[in-house]
Amino acid sequence: MxxxxxxxxxxxxxxxxxxxxxxxxxxxxxxxxxxxxxxxxxxxxxxxxxxxxxxxxxxxxxxxxxxxxxxxxxxxxxxxxxxxxxGLKPVDAGRFVLYGAHDRDAITAGQIGIEIEAGPAFGTGHHGTTRGCLIAFDDMLNAGFEPNTVFDLGCGTAALAIAAAKVLPDAEVMASDIDPEAVEESAENCTKNGTPGIDCFVAEGLDHGKLAGREFELIFANILAGPLVDLAPGIANALAPGGRVILSGLLTEQEAWVRAAYESAGLDVHRQPPLEGWECLVASKR
Ligand SMILES: C[S@@+](CC[C@H](N)C(=O)[O-])C[C@H]1O[C@@H](n2cnc3c(N)ncnc32)[C@H](O)[C@@H]1O
Known part of the structure; x- marks a missing residue:
């Protein structure tokens, strides 16, 4: 053995x-x-x-x-x-539940299931940052915000992009990661979850021809505080008027630093309740 x-x-x-x-x-x-x-x-x-x-x-x-x-x-x-x-029991996040194939039968009617196996890419939902993004997204949907264009920057397993594609079937959804292995896993997860229309590609930050001149109504960016600060002007520029970005991957002591970067880029920043020591900010473009 x-x-x-x-x-x-x-x-x-x-x-x-x-x-x-x-x-x-x-x-x-x-x-x-x-x-x-x-x-x-x-x-x-x-x-x-x-x-x-x-x-x-x-x-x-x-x-x-x-x-x-x-x-x-x-x-x-x-x-x-x-x-x-x-260790990988299903995880609830608002209307969403993330689960592995071994728990497929445990998902109840009314929940929006996202099937993700534990693998090298980040994003089974067991981390407070992923869950925080999904809860912020769920809050937005409850308030009637229905974006037509969504971009998951640093997609890991693409759990966030899949969540968006499932609730917004007519939206255009793109997902990118700096790590080619994560992008490969994302594409497999999109097919497995019945959301094959998500465009998954390798990119560092916003540096890709597909993103040139693009504006999105919703951007997910669950990366780390440092890259989030560096990307603030680019992300603000890539938001459509009225668009929002969900920022995650920052600790409480980094919240003011990230907030200042996005306010300097002209966005209104709102703080979500922290989850397991992780902050989640929603920044909106007027
Ligand atoms: C914390 S994980 C988040 C994964 C997923 N979005 C989630 O919420 O579970 C961060 C991901 O961002 C990717 N990443 C880090 N820096 C990046 C950058 N500058 N551009 C694109 N992706 C990046 C990492 O490879 C990793 O997959």
């Missing part, structure tokens, strides 16, 4: 959330998967590896360099399957 190795770290939520964020950015991924479980102010991070991990290298890659206790243990194969599926 092949052995899967599990590395576990217990600490405050914040350093572990930062570590997860760093692991999300390491390419190629150094582990099979990583999950963060919240327990009040404390948290546990489980990281699964195909071979015994080098603890020092992991600490460096994840930024967990302090006196955070880390344990490493071997697990039999059947435990890995059970635990990975347990």
């Amino acid at each position: 092949s052995t899967i190795w599990r590395l576990t770290a217990f600490a405050d939520f914040k350093p572990l959330a930062d570590a997860v964020e760093r692991l999300d950015e390491v390419y190629p991924p150094i582990a099979l998967s990583w999950l963060l479980f919240e327990d009040g102010a404390a948290a546990r991070m489980d990281v699964l590896f195909e071979a015994r991990p080098d603890e020092a290298a992991f600490r460096e890659a994840s930024g967990l360099t302090g006196d955070i206790a880390i344990s490493v243990e071997a697990m039999p194969d059947e435990d890995w399957v059970r635990i990975s599926l347990e």
Whole structure:
């Protein structure tokens, strides 16, 4: 039987959330998967590896360099399957529910299901940033905002683009990512979810011929605070009058910095309730 190795770290939520964020950015991924479980102010991070991990290298890659206790243990194969599926229970976000194929039968009528398997691309819905974007989108729909043109910048699994295409079947939906592997996974997810019309392509930020001169009524941008600030003038320019951008991937201490960048670009910025330590801003063009 092949052995899967599990590395576990217990600490405050914040350093572990930062570590997860760093692991999300390491390419190629150094582990099979990583999950963060919240327990009040404390948290546990489980990281699964195909071979015994080098603890020092992991600490460096994840930024967990302090006196955070880390344990490493071997697990039999059947435990890995059970635990990975347990960690991926369906996630509700407004009218949307994200689930893996193993939970297909658990989706009830009235929910808009988005089927995403855990894989290298970010966006199963288990992260507060993805869920925050979907809740902000759901709030907009409830308020009667129905965009005809949608762009998911940094699409990961394309969960956000798929959500838009499902509720707005007549809208034009585009999705891009800097990572070609994510774009490949996005295209597969679009087909699997019955939204094959979403145009998925590789692009860094707004740097692509397909985006030249384009204006969108809704942009999702769940990336990190730094790129969000750099992209503020470009994103503001790519919004149609009355258009909105949902900004996510920023921590509470970065909220003022990102807000200032989008206000300087001429947008009105509204703060959504934070989720699991992650902020979500909605910026609108007059
Ligand atoms: C936090 S994930 C969000 C994925 C998905 N949109 C979601 O909400 O779950 C950020 C994604 O943005 C991509 N990304 C990071 N910087 C980017 C950039 N400058 N241009 C395009 N994509 C970028 C990453 O490859 C990653 O897939």
